Amino acid sequence: MIKVGIIGASGYTGGELLHLLANHPQAEVCYITSERAAGQDAGELFPGLYRYNRLKFTPLDEKELPALDIFFLCLPHGKSMAVAKELIKSPVRIVDFSADFRLRAVAEFEKWYNQPHLAPELCNNAVYGLTEIFREQIRTAKLVANPGCYPTSVLLPLIPLLRAGLDISPDIIVDSKSGVSGAGRNPGLNGIFAEANENFSAYKIARSHRHLPEIEEKLNLFASKQIRVTFSPHLLPVNRGILSTIYLSFSNPASDSRITEILELAYQDEPFVRICKPGELPQLTQVQRSNRCDIGIHMYNNGKNAILISCIDNLVKGASGQAIQNMNSLFNLPESTGLPIEGEIV
Amino acid sequence: MIKVGIIGASGYTGGELLHLLANHPQAEVCYITSERAAGQDAGELFPGLYRYNRLKFTPLDEKELPALDIFFLCLPHGKSMAVAKELIKSPVRIVDFSADFRLRAVAEFEKWYNQPHLAPELCNNAVYGLTEIFREQIRTAKLVANPGCYPTSVLLPLIPLLRAGLDISPDIIVDSKSGVSGAGRNPGLNGIFAEANENFSAYKIARSHRHLPEIEEKLNLFASKQIRVTFSPHLLPVNRGILSTIYLSFSNPASDSRITEILELAYQDEPFVRICKPGELPQLTQVQRSNRCDIGIHMYNNGKNAILISCIDNLVKGASGQAIQNMNSLFNLPESTGLPIEGEIV
């Protein structure tokens, strides 16, 4: 059994980890931390997870962490660095949910997150945990930077097209819509029920959301021309899920079947990425509570334009499911061990 | 024009007052206070109400209030007393939204709200602002205690039956369901979107909610036997509305038509209370954004039992609309002036 610790386990990503790991045949959660829930049982804070009735939250003391096989760090941005710096000294594996180690460009991190990086020396060793793309490096990593939820929904459909050398115009528009759990368990005024319900709004549009540098840095690893993304997130009155509508144009017209073929080939052996049939567009429901990313393709304008639509569950493939997929890789388990493939019917 | 001040205008009841008064032909909001929104325009805080673009929130200083015709106090329980004590010295009329002056029994207030009453001498002069029932006293009142939202939904259907001397068994069960705006704009963890959405729960059931003493005190003004209510509120994943399902039994069987007749007679001239036709049960939608209370009647068990179902919008008939109805009474306007009668179609 893999012995698991979760640092910051009282939020939604921590709770989802607990939920998913309850059904993992080869992992066991042994240790969880939380400041606000310190002293409480996990089964008390999350009454849906009552099997954790004897697992208590403790306050975090990064100098006194137990010897386990893996730690998931579910801390806010800027708070993981110090913990990772300590843990990296021991042989434990680390999957970090924050943005602290996602960007290779430390200066970009410092600019976007408005703080000095406390462990810049780790950034180059950290592997970006989009398993389908970086699987090889993940297997031997000590520190995995789990991707952001929006980036996951954008990178999975686009990287294979860039890798295939298609003549994509470098200006890409991404219009994303996310459920409210993406804002966490302290969401501020916009996230309270009566404000978010029956409402819909855009925020931090164009070039202002912190996931933008992450999206661009990773896309540009695979692009021949410098990609520049217009990224417009919106707040959707649902609990879970991200749907990204991605607008592409091609300098040389591409055919519908060519795009489909590239994506199908890229993901043919992947349990967690599904390319929709021609004419089919994915809906949020079908990926909710699953670790899947479903991708629909619509070509128009004689092959000069394409719309890609991708759907994920922000708490699963966009966070905790992805992290477990990474854990499975780190420990040489089949990647789908303990992970839900089916989405919802309703 | 009636010159209106609103103390504590940045919450939902204050915002709803602003919304409703924007369409009142004979009242004008001149003054609004808020601590958190001090310095902001009302139209900025509530972008739906942009006609208030030049009305600024000021912090509350009860010693320096301007001379107006009426003040609405939209403050938390326990905070109105001090302001009312000051205002009562001037000729202004006061409608208080808090519980501070709803109970005649000061000791009950102190027990349920767990604090000493700062102005017990005003409790006897304050008139309980359920206009349909206490209209005569309201007209000449200086201080009106606007009813709680749950009590409004319970008192309107029950008082006429008690007044008619029906032989109602004194144990009454009220199973109420309220939308989330009832918890205000700082609702705590239970009121954040991802917790309340797709969820439903009971809270403070049986004999533990603070609206219970208010319901019982007012019912017992009209009852021949001491009424004792089992009151179970539930949190409903909608923005607005309360539906109360009220279970009655009769020592002497009553007929369906008798109950209907009493209620229809009681409210035949009331614009804001509607008795449903036989077989019809009211739904939340039909009273949302209206100042109405709709009441459905279902008799069974050969007249030995009845279920009454009442619906209101907690922010309108349950708060701000009711307050304006009281203002209209205080200033001898037709009671429905500026108030919405129609509910929603969708």
Add this chain to the structure above:
Amino acid sequence: MIKVGIIGASGYTGGELLHLLANHPQAEVCYITSERAAGQDAGELFPGLYRYNRLKFTPLDEKELPALDIFFLCLPHGKSMAVAKELIKSPVRIVDFSADFRLRAVAEFEKWYNQPHLAPELCNNAVYGLTEIFREQIRTAKLVANPGCYPTSVLLPLIPLLRAGLDISPDIIVDSKSGVSGAGRNPGLNGIFAEANENFSAYKIARSHRHLPEIEEKLNLFASKQIRVTFSPHLLPVNRGILSTIYLSFSNPASDSRITEILELAYQDEPFVRICKPGELPQLTQVQRSNRCDIGIHMYNNGKNAILISCIDNLVKGASGQAIQNMNSLFNLPESTGLPIEGEIV
């Protein structure tokens, strides 16, 4: 592997069966019928379940059913009888989701469902599939009548109390609230989004819902005095879940700890029933997508009254999960095989 057929698999209970059985280690769905979806793949109709991409719906011909180990009949009330009559001739096991075999009293069925029973001879052999209560009979049954969703939420908390001989007053009030999926995939006008959303309403209250005779017949198997239930269902704007608020009074006061003790004892070895701790009331979220029933207890009035609150997911413990629990019993598997215990965190 248990070979499974599902008759009427294109609705919500059929879809949920497919979803749950996809993770059952010892059962395999081999055959599914549907009229409206005939010719389609299950993975096409339910794109969340794409692993069923090669399983086609066929139209139902009850004379030409394949030889399998078990059939689940997910047909409307009145439609199962004919199919069961045919299947009963073969050695296959049957779990019927309709009301056709739930009532021992055939006359009651004919009255409430307004049609003659086509297979009255089977009613006495059918076992009522509330596994926790009728486990012994289920193990050897040929035909299991899967309980209604509302009855499940009422019977699980009440039967142990009746069985313990507590002096419960025979008039019991049940105020139930159900998510919209309970109305199926052709819900009529009330079930379309813009009508149900932001709405809430009661329907078929007091003595008029078809689940009433089912509740009363089963309760009275365990009661010393004839129980008479006032049952008021309400339509809740959520996808899944039933919360029932049950009002009891006792002729002889009972203590909080006594009630808790009886229920805890009754369910101490049950994986799918959880008695809440003192002071805790269950919420819908915690049982959604789980096969659990959580029960909260609140005593008041010096032990003369109790409120029990029970929560289930209407599609899981209230339908398809319960059916699989029954299948596990029928085939001598551990009852929890392949069934979710954890509810949602969000």
Add this chain to the structure above:
Amino acid sequence: MIKVGIIGASGYTGGELLHLLANHPQAEVCYITSERAAGQDAGELFPGLYRYNRLKFTPLDEKELPALDIFFLCLPHGKSMAVAKELIKSPVRIVDFSADFRLRAVAEFEKWYNQPHLAPELCNNAVYGLTEIFREQIRTAKLVANPGCYPTSVLLPLIPLLRAGLDISPDIIVDSKSGVSGAGRNPGLNGIFAEANENFSAYKIARSHRHLPEIEEKLNLFASKQIRVTFSPHLLPVNRGILSTIYLSFSNPASDSRITEILELAYQDEPFVRICKPGELPQLTQVQRSNRCDIGIHMYNNGKNAILISCIDNLVKGASGQAIQNMNSLFNLPESTGLPIEGEIV
């Protein structure tokens, strides 16, 4: 008093007309038709509108319509033509909600709506009822084609920019999100509660939605270069509202203040269009149940790109409120007579 008839009054746009006209001081609904609700009172079908308790739906017979001042035709596409053809013979004014008379290009209508036009001779006389833009022609029109809901949200922000001769690149991307009431009261499977709730999806994207030719024809009345729109509608789990995110690029960089200035100037005297302040983006709530269109502006990339975000209530500014604004114009009333300006606070 303007005497009003509504043809097809039992759907959402008809119901919303009834709701709004109940508060119109100079109009009176005298006649309503519906096939499915024939014989019922409007107040029975829409229990929120109980003041219409004595107004009965009659089946439509276009040969026997009463002599009134104005008819609103709330019929499905393809059904208005025959009625308009009859009504045009009398002196009555007509506001048609369908697409039948929106396009000048009859061939386009026939292609997109897949049927021959029965009254092509009326298409040139019909005036497109976007009041802010075509007010002059509307005043004297006999037949007003009320705009589609999506087009309203796109045309109001874009027409002033085109009219100002800005060098807008002709490829415009519009990513729109609409509440479910836009699909009407017979929405099909996608519109039932359990399918639409907690879900989100794109449909008829790029060049396939019927509102596309309407958007392009009207934009091109004001464009120097042929505009070509990529239009992607999405289904949003809210009752009401459309938010359109519009992506523009400029051949010559424009400044933020220039765009703002043009839009502010265009709408400075309009009660129903509001240009947001710099940095402010509109949200759905603030226009719900109001006749307003709020528009936010975000420039980036050194003036080479802009995102415009517009919000309307699809049933008010996108349908019935717009129609009343047109009626007010037709009868020389102030355009805002009887129309709500304030949106929701919650």
